[in-house]
Amino acid sequence: MVKGKITSLAVKDVRFPTSLGHHGSDAMHTDPDYSAAYVVIETDADDALKGYGLTFTLGKGTEIVVCAVNALSHLVVGRNLEDIVTNFRDFYRQLTSDGQLRWPLWKLLVDMTPEQLVSCIDFRYITDVLTEAQALEILQNGKQRQETREERMLKSGYPAYTTSCAWLGYSDEQLQKLCADALQDGWTRFKVKVGADLQDDIRRCKLIRDMIGHDNKLMLDANQRWDVNEAISWVQELAAFKPLWIEEPTSPDDILGHGTISKALAPLGIGVATGEQCHNRVMFKQFLQARALQYLQIDSCRLGSVNENLSVLLMAKKFNIPVCPHAGGVGLCELVQHLIIFDYISVSGELDNRMCEYVDHLHEHFKYPVTIHNAAYMPPMDPGYSTEMKEDSVLSYQFPGGSVWQQLIHDKRVEI
């Protein structure tokens, strides 16, 4: 058992000027600077254990998240690590009602007993669809042949798809080159950003479908661009390209609207994917109850804790809906890989129609970046949640005083 006390918590505003290269651009977010509120927790443990965490934003939003982290820090600093580890649920409730470890997170979760896992979850507000007893049963069933699945993960990894070939701001030539490179590297699942201009979307979808052929999978992402009826008619125009799903077709809060779209597109064999903006288990509960999504896209940062993610993975299993996590942004690939590997080994036990997003930007700033092999996430073997950034990166990209931002400001390439 880990010993020691949390002695300090520091939060930094780290921003990468991705908008200059149109990385991350889509129909709604034309100039995102992928950014993070980056937290470092220090302890007085014998091995000088430290904890790292981050929350992704598109730039200015980090200022708000930094304020929130500072406002909650008194609940963390001074706490005994043993008290936290022996009662994760109480600690989680304190953090979310106010008004981390020496092995990879996925392995920590996989090796916990069903009883320990259930004790991490706050079932308040979701017992009408998932009780503690039902969650326990799912996890007990998940223990069967767990070793076989763990061996499979360690050998072959978790299937991934790429979003990095077809950002909306990329030219057709750039899209073609990136797509050709990805095919060469063994990628078989591709996502295209759509929603700004229908004729552009038709041209881009044709281009990418012609390149990848019909044996590979194609997904579409509208990033909340349309109204409900507009979403249905727009996607009908793109149905000829046989997309597996349309992601975020409308407002991420419109649960019933997603239900209407799901019903209209089902005869075309196109599913609705959403969830990257869902902020808690209650939203996911209602999406599942309303049969309003066919692919559930948890975002490990948006959901605000490992605990909250666990409750959603278990609800998805109960409704037999595949989890295909959102993994764009700073460190999201690094974080969510732990959860999806745990989901396969201990909860769902399935890989059919399941894949985790991969976005090929900014991994060089992390001490333990994801390892992709044959278009699959290989289980991380380094301790922790893979969130630790390189010190040089934090210094260079801290906003606005870091050297990268100071140079951009000096060159008048950005305004603050």
Ligand SMILES: [Mg+2]
């Ligand atoms: Mg998306």
